[in-house]
Amino acid sequence: MKQLLRNLNVTEKRVLLRLDLNVPIKNGIILDATKIINSIETINYLITHNAKIIILSHLGKVKEESDKENNTLYPIASALEKILNKPIYFEKDVLDPKLIERTKELKQGDIMLLENTRFMDLKGNLESNCDFEFSRLLASLGDIFCLDAFASSHRKHASTVGITKFLPSCIGLSLEKEITNLNSLIISPKRPFTVIMGGSKVEDKLLLIEKIIPKCDYLLLSGGLANSFLKALNFNIGESLCTRNPVIIKKLKEIMLKFKEKIMLPLDAIVGSTYDENYTKYKKINEIGDNEIIFDVGVKTIEKYKKVLINSKTIFMNGTMGVYENKKYSNGTKEILEVMKVSNAMKIAGGGDSVSAIKNFKYEESFTYLSTGGGATLKYLTDGHLIAIDNIMESDEIEVLDV
Ligand code: ADP
Ligand code: MG
Numbered sequence: 001m002k003q004l005l006r007n008l009n010v011t012e013k014r015v016l017l018r019l020d021l022n023v024p025i026k027n028g029i030i031l032d033a034t035k036i037i038n039s040i041e042t043i044n045y046l047i048t049h050n051a052k053i054i055i056l057s058h059l060g061k062v063k064e065e066s067d068k069e070n071n072t073l074y075p076i077a078s079a080l081e082k083i084l085n086k087p088i089y090f091e092k093d094v095l096d097p098k099l100i101e102r103t104k105e106l107k108q109g110d111i112m113l114l115e116n117t118r119f120m121d122l123k124g125n126l127e128s129n130c131d132f133e134f135s136r137l138l139a140s141l142g143d144i145f146c147l148d149a150f151a152s153s154h155r156k157h158a159s160t161v162g163i164t165k166f167l168p169s170c171i172g173l174s175l176e177k178e179i180t181n182l183n184s185l186i187i188s189p190k191r192p193f194t195v196i197m198g199g200s201k202v203e204d205k206l207l208l209i210e211k212i213i214p215k216c217d218y219l220l221l222s223g224g225l226a227n228s229f230l231k232a233l234n235f236n237i238g239e240s241l242c243t244r245n246p247v248i249i250k251k252l253k254e255i256m257l258k259f260k261e262k263i264m265l266p267l268d269a270i271v272g273s274t275y276d277e278n279y280t281k282y283k284k285i286n287e288i289g290d291n292e293i294i295f296d297v298g299v300k301t302i303e304k305y306k307k308v309l310i311n312s313k314t315i316f317m318n319g320t321m322g323v324y325e326n327k328k329y330s331n332g333t334k335e336i337l338e339v340m341k342v343s344n345a346m347k348i349a350g351g352g353d354s355v356s357a358i359k360n361f362k363y364e365e366s367f368t369y370l371s372t373g374g375g376a377t378l379k380y381l382t383d384g385h386l387i388a389i390d391n392i393m394e395s396d397e398i399e400v401l402d403v
Pocket of ligand 1: 198199200201222223224241294295296318319320321322323324325350351352353354355
């Protein structure tokens with residue numbers, strides 16, 4: 001097992017804690033605080049264990065000077081103050097030569113929050129290019145590095161990877177939980193193990209499909225993903241979203257032939273049309289017209305998928321059944337979530353839209369675990385490892401710290 005925070009002595013140490021505080025903010029108001037709340041357990045652990053806490057995070061994309069205003073972590077400092085009921089020392093300038101002194105003045109349980117690490121991208125992509133000197137500078141602000149930003153663990157940045165070269169490093173509590181839960185899908189899941197995948201782009205998910213299909217018992221498809229498979233099988237899908245890449249289409253056909261017992265495709269659909277935005281029709285999958293667009297799965301598909309889901313012992317969901325953002329096309333997603341609610345399976349969901357749909361439709365409670373990672377979740381399930389976690393040494397490789 002990688003070096004875990006729980007196994008280190010952090011008392012009186014300056015712990016550089018890399019979190020994922022990349023929350024949606026509009027006009028200074030935090031729209032969804034989930035990522036902040038997910039970070040509290042590790043922060044509280046460090047407070048209780050008398051560490052001095054220095055938090056690092058990115059927020060949004062910072063490409064030009066004007067991006068700074070909307071991507072400052074300042075509103076997060078106020079949110080943390082309210083949740084933790086203690087002052088957060090916010091540091092605007094990571095390059096301030098006096099900052100190192102101020103980190104040394106911190107007392108046990110004190111918390112400092114450094115400004116968005118991506119502000120340094122305006123000085124030659126120091127963060128995103130994992131600049132050596134910038135990594136060293138960040139490391140000089142702490143005694144131990146703790147990575148607790150699962151959603152950023154697939155990125156080789158200074159604050160996720162570069163810093164591990166200079167400090168004893170460990171994995172925080174939420175990241176540990178994330179890996180343990182995702183491992184239950186990769187390593188001997190209870191069977192039948194069903195993967196239900198939908199969403200828009202097959203290109204983003206092809207590698208995961210190839211990797212996970214030998215491991216699962218059923219792969220239930222919908223959305224743009226299913227459309228691309230249907231196209232590969234020569235169905236007319238009208239103007240539905242699908243890949244146009246002939247190499248991918250050929251690949252999908254091969255996958256379909258090789259795993260035809262496992263893969264299930266929609267039998268019917270709710271369609272719209274290219275010429276009339278009020279047009280909505282129920283169609284069998286072999287009756288789609290040239291101008292029609294598949295936006296959701298139909299009742300027969302839902303029934304077929306329900307039968308598989310209800311008998312499954314492990315379910316992984318990624319991507320929505322249809323265009324869930326539009327009320328007219330949210331039924332498939334809702335119905336599938338409803339059946340998952342009554343199933344006794346271990347249920348894990350991953351992906352930004354999947355988690356968002358689950359929360360919007362209030363099915364959060366019925367899931368065993370909602371992975372916070374988006375891209376990192378898919379990458380971990382595909383490759384079985386992530387670059388920033390790889391850089392944290394195994395506990396038996398690390399020098400024992402002064403316990
Ligand atoms: P996640 O973020 O969970 O990985 P995706 O982004 O792949 O999921 O999928 C969700 C997106 O897919 C939603 O924006 C949804 O509107 C879209 N989508 C689902 N079905 C269709 C469809 N039939 N046609 C077009 N877009 C679709
Ligand atoms: Mg998405």
